[in-house]
Amino acid sequence: MKKLLRSIVVLAAMAMMTLGATSMVSAMEPAVTLKEDVVYGDAYTVRSYTWNQNDKITDTTQGYIIPLVVKKPGVVFIDVTNCSIEKDAWFAVFKDPACDQTTTFYESVYVGEKQTSGHFNAEKAGTYYLKISSNSYKETYTNSATISMIYVSNSEKTVTSGKKYFLAAKSNSDVQYFKYTAKATGFVTVSAPGKYGCYSEFLNSKKSVISEKEYLSSTNKWTTIYAVKKGQTYYVKVSALYPGEIHLLSVNQKAVKEKSGKSKKKAKALKAKKAAKGTVQIGEKGDWYKLKLKKKKALTIMLKVAEQNDLKISLYNSKGKRIDRAAVVGTGTNTFKVTYGSTFQKANKGTYYLKVERNTKKSSGYYELSWK
Numbered sequence: 001m002k003k004l005l006r007s008i009v010v011l012a013a014m015a016m017m018t019l020g021a022t023s024m025v026s027a028m029e030p031a032v033t034l035k036e037d038v039v040y041g042d043a044y045t046v047r048s049y050t051w052n053q054n055d056k057i058t059d060t061t062q063g064y065i066i067p068l069v070v071k072k073p074g075v076v077f078i079d080v081t082n083c084s085i086e087k088d089a090w091f092a093v094f095k096d097p098a099c100d101q102t103t104t105f106y107e108s109v110y111v112g113e114k115q116t117s118g119h120f121n122a123e124k125a126g127t128y129y130l131k132i133s134s135n136s137y138k139e140t141y142t143n144s145a146t147i148s149m150i151y152v153s154n155s156e157k158t159v160t161s162g163k164k165y166f167l168a169a170k171s172n173s174d175v176q177y178f179k180y181t182a183k184a185t186g187f188v189t190v191s192a193p194g195k196y197g198c199y200s201e202f203l204n205s206k207k208s209v210i211s212e213k214e215y216l217s218s219t220n221k222w223t224t225i226y227a228v229k230k231g232q233t234y235y236v237k238v239s240a241l242y243p244g245e246i247h248l249l250s251v252n253q254k255a256v257k258e259k260s261g262k263s264k265k266k267a268k269a270l271k272a273k274k275a276a277k278g279t280v281q282i283g284e285k286g287d288w289y290k291l292k293l294k295k296k297k298a299l300t301i302m303l304k305v306a307e308q309n310d311l312k313i314s315l316y317n318s319k320g321k322r323i324d325r326a327a328v329v330g331t332g333t334n335t336f337k338v339t340y341g342s343t344f345q346k347a348n349k350g351t352y353y354l355k356v357e358r359n360t361k362k363s364s365g366y367y368e369l370s371w372k
Helices: 002-024
Strands: 045-052 061-070 074-084 089-094 102-109 116-122 126-135 142-153 164-167 175-181 186-191 198-203 214-216 223-228 233-239 247-255 276-280 287-293 299-305 310-316 322-329 332-338 350-358 365-371
Touching: 045 061, 045 126, 061 074, 061 142, 074 089, 074 102, 089 142, 116 126, 126 142, 142 164, 175 247, 186 365, 214 223, 223 276, 223 365, 233 247, 276 287, 276 350, 299 310, 299 322, 299 350, 310 365, 350 365
Parallel strands: none
Antiparallel strands: 045 142, 061 126, 074 116, 074 142, 089 102, 089 126, 102 116, 164 247, 175 233, 186 223, 186 247, 198 214, 198 233, 276 365, 287 350, 299 332, 299 365, 310 322, 310 350
16 A cells, blocks of 8 residues: 555656746747758848747746757757847757756847847757747737847868858867769869858868868958869868858869970960969879060960969970979969070070979969960
């Protein structure tokens, strides 16, 4: 009989706990699974909520608690807009359903204000809890707001030319990789605009670094360029992002059909005032061209390179002796006049060879070469 009474007491206690738990979570809304790594322009995770003095969380607090499900670690950006506030409102994200363990997202919208925004770090996959609340003892009111959420995971992403991808970091030490397979031989323009700068590196299919480490900022329009070969897979490695700031990364490809030679013997003829366009790939020794002067004349050679590229040009005479050289770093044109010859400021009659090559072991890029 004592055991039976004890069992009844235990069951009654469990029933009371269940009733209590139901009361605590009465404001709990259906869970929202955040869309992972949406592309810029796609639909984000958006919900609209309206609450008043009757939507009890506690005796004096009203609103909702919305479970947010994230499948991977990352950063969640939250915009609160279209606010109609009759009673001051608070928006906060917690790590637990009791809303005791805070995150970095805790924002307010006071009466008369229309919006706010912020972010929180999802340190691990799981469920987080967005609490929308106002405090009222006896007053009647109605509040409403629209919640838009962008979830940027730290996982590796495969990118397509022409699209923009959200980029963010939980800390300065975070590194993110973007995989890209070239559809044509030419070059890609990598851009990552944001409030602050970041570093970009280009990697081969084995994730070995094949470029210099470039700092992307407003100075260079957050842009750099890398030469690519059709069918090859590359990675863009982005690091040193400012925590909690969002960037938009894009990889835009342009095909280049060049007519250069890969040795002095196979140098392609280049006519005066006709620009040759080409790329120097990682591992390549360089591109060769030749020009022919029918008489002594002033000779000017122009090499234009693309953003952040580091290339050089060398001039050889018909015997293969190098007689001039110049380097071009970053966007711009390097123009030099050839004065090699028996007449001052003029080049001798004959055939000359031009070689465009990388200025460092880890440089590559796009160029335009011409002479007059």
